[in-house]
Amino acid sequence: MGRRSKNKQAAPEPLEKKVWPTPKKLGKRKADSDSDSDDKPSTRPTKKIKDSKPKAHAPDSKAVIDKAKAKDKGKSAAKKGKALAKPASDNDSGDGWEDVNSDGDMDKDERLAPFRYGIDDDLEGFTGNLDEIMDDDNDDDPLAGTVQKFDFDTDQEEDEIQPVSKRKKSKQSERPLKIIPTGSDTSDDSDDEGGRVTMANMEARSRALDAKAAAEAELDDEEFQGAAASDDEDEDLNMDEEGDGDADAEPFHLPTAAEREAEKQKGGPDLMVVQRRMRECVRVLGRFKRLAEKNRSRSEYTEQLIADIASYYGYNEFLAEKLFQLFPVAEAIEFFEANEVPRPVTIRTNTLKARRRDLAQALVNRGVNLEPIGKWTNVGLQVFESSVPIGATPEYLAGHYMLQAASSFLPVIALSPQPDERVLDMASAPGGKTTHMAALLQNTGVVFANDTNKARTKSLTANVHRLGCKNVVVCSYDGREFPKVMGGFDRVLLDAPCSGTGVISKDQSVKVNKSERDFTLLSHLQKQLILCAIDSVNPDSKAGGYIVYSTCSVTVDENESVVDYALRKRPNVKLVDTGLSFGREGYTKYRGKTFHPSIGLTRRFYPHVHNMDGFYVAKFKVEKRSKATKVDEAAVHSNFTVPLGEEAPAEKVQEDVGFDSEEDRPYLEEAKRRRMKSKGLRPPPRSKPTSTTV
Numbered sequence: 001m002g003r004r005s006k007n008k009q010a011a012p013e014p015l016e017k018k019v020w021p022t023p024k025k026l027g028k029r030k031a032d033s034d035s036d037s038d039d040k041p042s043t044r045p046t047k048k049i050k051d052s053k054p055k056a057h058a059p060d061s062k063a064v065i066d067k068a069k070a071k072d073k074g075k076s077a078a079k080k081g082k083a084l085a086k087p088a089s090d091n092d093s094g095d096g097w098e099d100v101n102s103d104g105d106m107d108k109d110e111r112l113a114p115f116r117y118g119i120d121d122d123l124e125g126f127t128g129n130l131d132e133i134m135d136d137d138n139d140d141d142p143l144a145g146t147v148q149k150f151d152f153d154t155d156q157e158e159d160e161i162q163p164v165s166k167r168k169k170s171k172q173s174e175r176p177l178k179i180i181p182t183g184s185d186t187s188d189d190s191d192d193e194g195g196r197v198t199m200a201n202m203e204a205r206s207r208a209l210d211a212k213a214a215a216e217a218e219l220d221d222e223e224f225q226g227a228a229a230s231d232d233e234d235e236d237l238n239m240d241e242e243g244d245g246d247a248d249a250e251p252f253h254l255p256t257a258a259e260r261e262a263e264k265q266k267g268g269p270d271l272m273v274v275q276r277r278m279r280e281c282v283r284v285l286g287r288f289k290r291l292a293e294k295n296r297s298r299s300e301y302t303e304q305l306i307a308d309i310a311s312y313y314g315y316n317e318f319l320a321e322k323l324f325q326l327f328p329v330a331e332a333i334e335f336f337e338a339n340e341v342p343r344p345v346t347i348r349t350n351t352l353k354a355r356r357r358d359l360a361q362a363l364v365n366r367g368v369n370l371e372p373i374g375k376w377t378n379v380g381l382q383v384f385e386s387s388v389p390i391g392a393t394p395e396y397l398a399g400h401y402m403l404q405a406a407s408s409f410l411p412v413i414a415l416s417p418q419p420d421e422r423v424l425d426m427a428s429a430p431g432g433k434t435t436h437m438a439a440l441l442q443n444t445g446v447v448f449a450n451d452t453n454k455a456r457t458k459s460l461t462a463n464v465h466r467l468g469c470k471n472v473v474v475c476s477y478d479g480r481e482f483p484k485v486m487g488g489f490d491r492v493l494l495d496a497p498c499s500g501t502g503v504i505s506k507d508q509s510v511k512v513n514k515s516e517r518d519f520t521l522l523s524h525l526q527k528q529l530i531l532c533a534i535d536s537v538n539p540d541s542k543a544g545g546y547i548v549y550s551t552c553s554v555t556v557d558e559n560e561s562v563v564d565y566a567l568r569k570r571p572n573v574k575l576v577d578t579g580l581s582f583g584r585e586g587y588t589k590y591r592g593k594t595f596h597p598s599i600g601l602t603r604r605f606y607p608h609v610h611n612m613d614g615f616y617v618a619k620f621k622v623e624k625r626s627k628a629t630k631v632d633e634a635a636v637h638s639n640f641t642v643p644l645g646e647e648a649p650a651e652k653v654q655e656d657v658g659f660d661s662e663e664d665r666p667y668l669e670e671a672k673r674r675r676m677k678s679k680g681l682r683p684p685p686r687s688k689p690t691s692t693t694v
């Protein structure tokens with residue numbers, strides 16, 4: 001028995017509704033995240049349908065389903081008020097099916113809550129270092145070879161990406177979760193899940209949070225514009241009277257610089273001190289005028305809070321600050337908390353080989369506890385518990401499904417490839433989205449699945465074969481060369497290499513291994529790739545002419561900045577609606593930058609809001625190019641932004657996006673240096689820096 005199987009999968013654990021514990025309460029809690037929660041769901045074994053034999057592809061799913069139905073007390077189905085079984089001809093209408101519910105007597109919260117093993121064997125988020133991005137020789141083929149890679153016991157890819165020993169242990173792991181009150185706690189519970197984020201309530205809940213976040217973002221932006229002036233303002237909408245603190249506690253004193261230094265000398269603060277200080281800083285920042293100490297500024301509280309977040313959750317301070325800035329104060333804590341919780345395990349039905357209901361039934365018969373993900377996908381299943389390794393079932397081996405994070409469905413849904421089209425997946429390994437697109441094309445047309453990393457194309461090829469995709473051509477070019485290789489695609493997906501700040505729960509190493517320089521380099525690479533993606537599209541395509549740009553990152557540098565840059569550099573593209581029914585609007589203003597107003601059409605997804613990996617999706621329509629005129633370089637390179645309400649500069653010339661330009665030289669040199677260093681070679685000295693546009 002392998003490492004993970006020994007730890008029997010625990011009951012799904014929801015993103016719990018958080019409380020304001022008093023210091024007393026906190027003191028009583030055990031320093032064990034598993035023992036802190038009163039409202040944690042109980043562990044219950046999955047009920048199996050014993051009297052139906054396991055089948056790879058159940059021929060008479062209706063009969064089996066009826067048996068399941070009889071066993072099922074039907075609690076959750078009754079709640080939903082829908083028929084338990086649909087006609088076989090109804091191939092997953094997308095409304096979720098309720099016919100394969102093997103644990104009807106299990107509380108819905110339990111079943112809908114996230115799975116403990118947040119494993120995505122198709123880890124598409126490239127969260128390694130930049131050397132790997134650039135290095136074709138890097139032999140890290142995590143999925144190649146045996147199917148054991150998908151076994152929870154032997155998941156090499158996960159181990160490679162997330163070496164436990166290398167992870168910086170966050171203080172979070174030593175203490176109970178959820179000590180900070182957050183926006184969601186005080187938000188209206190319009191869903192029926194008591195405030196918990198589940199796959200099922202996520203859409204409704206996120207809409208409510210979105211409205212609130214928009215209001216808060218407005219205030220946040222104002223704060224940035226006039227931080228000093230706003231010191232007296234009470235800004236955080238989430239803080240109410242109840243949150244005014246612990247009557248029986250010592251008044252909170254924000255440490256001075258000298259006190260902080262002394263604390264550092266002593267080896268850092270005590271865990272309880274950090275917990276309380278974070279809570280107090282959030283509280284004070286929420287009601288600054290009333291609660292702040294005299295002569296202390298908002299930025300002092302913020303600085304202390306960021307330092308404490310970094311040490312408490314185990315981030316480097318640079319990244320802690322970068323992520324903190326994305327949200328209003330209380331919501332930022334929610335985000336950091338959510339990164340400590342695994343996301344649900346989800347699978348995508350491969351419609352080339354199976355129907356969702358049949359697949360679900362077959363897996364239920366094997367002891368898998370699952371349910372449709374949500375209305376927005378008719379191929380996704382969320383796995384709550386399993387007595388078998390999900391990555392090694394006969395159905396898996398037969399290619400009936402892909403282990404894939406729910407967020408990874410989104411860019412493909414947005415791109416919406418149509419039968420007979422010619423599609424390019426520019427950065428495709430290990431092929432989660434390629435195989436999804438191949439299925440949407442119903443094995444017609446062609447998908448060119450490209451990835452610069454040859455080693456990773458092995459796992460891509462293996463997945464393409466396993467899933468029975470007959471319309472895929474695998475190739476390995478640097479995406480920035482692609483327009484020179486071939487063009488004329490109806491649709492292009494650029495699921496770009498990124499920092500992985502959306503998948504921290506899966507890869508904790510991101511917390512410490514990303515520096516400012518990494519974001520600069522990544523953003524630059526992404527900008528080059530997006531232009532090449534645009535240039536690979538056939539603007540005359542009948543139904544197509546679309547590009548989807550996506551990342552599993554939440555930073556603005558890698559998302560809105562890249563999209564804004566593309567809009568400026570390619571006036572023949574415009575953003576269109578992603579067609580996704582949920583997700584927060586992309587930023588049109590962020591920390592003093594103003595992006596093109598249409599960037600509001602792009603979508604952001606967050607772990608704490610949508611209970612899925614952090615993700616970003618933008619969809620472009622490519623029009624025909626107009627006649628070349630001179631490029632307004634100054635405008636393009638100022639800060640890649642356009643003042644609100646103004647159009648992007650009338651830039652008509654398609655700039656050469658080759659990556660050997662003067663602009664790119666320092667980045668390429670740096671990447672080469674790092675690569676040589678990692679191979680134990682002596683890198684050449686750095687050449688003098690030239691001006692940068694990033």
Ligand SMILES: C[S@@+](CC[C@H](N)C(=O)[O-])C[C@H]1O[C@@H](n2cnc3c(N)ncnc32)[C@H](O)[C@@H]1O
Binds near residue numbers: 134450453478479
């Ligand atoms: C986010 S992952 C792609 C995941 C994939 N779309 C999926 O769904 O399975 C990013 C990929 O970009 C590849 N990559 C990095 N730099 C690239 C480049 N310049 N051109 C093409 N691919 C690149 C990496 O090797 C990595 O496999």
